[in-house]
Amino acid sequence: MAWPDARMVIVSTSRDSASDATPPPSPAPDPGQAPAQDPAPAVIRIPVTAYVAVAVLLMILSMPALAWPLYCGWMLVIPLLLIWWVARVRTTVTVDEIRVRTATGSATISWSQIKGLYFPTPRLFGISWARAVLADESRVALPAVTWQQIPELSRASRGRFPDVTAIPPADSTE
Numbered sequence: 001m002a003w004p005d006a007r008m009v010i011v012s013t014s015r016d017s018a019s020d021a022t023p024p025p026s027p028a029p030d031p032g033q034a035p036a037q038d039p040a041p042a043v044i045r046i047p048v049t050a051y052v053a054v055a056v057l058l059m060i061l062s063m064p065a066l067a068w069p070l071y072c073g074w075m076l077v078i079p080l081l082l083i084w085w086v087a088r089v090r091t092t093v094t095v096d097e098i099r100v101r102t103a104t105g106s107a108t109i110s111w112s113q114i115k116g117l118y119f120p121t122p123r124l125f126g127i128s129w130a131r132a133v134l135a136d137e138s139r140v141a142l143p144a145v146t147w148q149q150i151p152e153l154s155r156a157s158r159g160r161f162p163d164v165t166a167i168p169p170a171d172s173t174e
Helices: 050-067 069-088 147-156
Strands: 006-011 042-045 090-093 097-101 106-110 114-120 131-134 139-141
Touching: 042 147, 050 069, 090 147
Parallel strands: none
Antiparallel strands: 006 114, 042 090, 090 097, 097 106, 114 131, 131 139
16 A cells, blocks of 8 residues: 655564564573563653743733733633643553543554554644554554654664664674
């Protein structure tokens, strides 16, 4: 299947990503070392600087709201809704699943349901959030997950999705 508006599609390194629920194999632990622990969950949120933009919007909207409170007072609700949205929206990536929390609800997707990641062509300020492509070819938006979070996503998922932004090691054959 081709995604005409996609910039990049990252497919799981697992051969049968739709049916394989086990993580990729890890090297055998050294008897002298402590057992490896699961990496900490990656919580990917909208940047905190978004609150600055909301504060500026509040100042702008307060002028007409204070000048004509009967007609424009309702506009002060807009920054409050935006603050709530920025605080709520997030994507949490663990070894077992991805938890998506949006303004209207939440969803938990296990890795066995995910076929790959899809990054659509940016439409707003050059930024687009990733989408998880499920085994049934449906897509689920992953709030705040952009190209910058690929290494964090790869680390938290224990390599289920490769870090395509990493520079490969130099070949030492001379």
